[in-house]
Amino acid sequence: MKIEITTDQDEHECDDCGQAWAEGGRVVVDGEEVINKPGEAACYDGKDYSPADLLVMALDKLGHSVTVDGSRYHITCVDEDYHGVSPQD
Ligand SMILES: [Zn+2]
Known part of the structure; x- marks a missing residue:
């Protein structure tokens, strides 16, 4: 598997x-x-993802969950796809 992050x-x-x-x-x-x-x-509610966040979101989407010390990898910026909620919730 080749993973390219841009x-x-x-x-x-x-x-x-x-x-x-x-x-x-x-x-x-x-x-x-x-x-x-x-x-x-943006002033508020900007979107900010580190390369590590992007990699974890990609793996998650492909069905590979990632944990850190037993907890789901934390992506600081709320993401609909990753968190399964809309940002308004
Ligand atoms: Zn402002």
């Missing part, structure tokens, strides 16, 4: 909050895109 960055500038920065990216497994989560910088 990251992207997004910036958001706001007079009130200053500069925001976010990272996201795509995960391609054996030539097929499994995850496409661009980073979205």
Whole structure:
């Protein structure tokens, strides 16, 4: 299995909050895109995924659960696909 992660960055500038920065990216497994989560910088509710987050989300989507010290790997940014909830909940 070949897993390719491509990251992207997004910036958001706001007079009130200053500069925001976010990272996201795509995960391609054996030539097929499994995850496409661009980073979205924003004052609130931005989307920010590290390469490790993206990898875990891809594995999860393929049916491989990842735990850390017995707990499900924690992705700090709420993700519908990973957490199974809409961000509004
Ligand atoms: Zn702002």
